[in-house]
Amino acid sequence: MEDQRLTITVSEAAHLLGISRGLAYEMARIGKLPTIRFGRRLLVPRWALYRLLEESGTGEDVSH
Numbered sequence: 631m632e633d634q635r636l637t638i639t640v641s642e643a644a645h646l647l648g649i650s651r652g653l654a655y656e657m658a659r660i661g662k663l664p665t666i667r668f669g670r671r672l673l674v675p676r677w678a679l680y681r682l683l684e685e686s687g688t689g690e691d692v693s694h
Contacts, residue, residue, distance in 0.1 A: 635676070636675060636676060636677075637666070637673035637674060637675050637676065638673065638674050638676060638679070639671075639672075639673060639674070640654050640655055640658055640663070640665065640672055640673075640674060641654070642674075643663065643674040643679055646679070647679075658672060658674075663679075663682070664678035664679070664681075664682065
């Protein structure tokens, strides 16, 4: 079954982006990685991650 969650953790986003966890948290801290906070949890909306990649000029359809 495909993962249908609307958000992922910062660590999961780091893995998907191929960057370190520390860099992902730093990017989130300075606002370069879009995040939302639910209580103490810091999450990355999937749509925001896809948009970020599309705007970076990769030219790839990353939504699938």
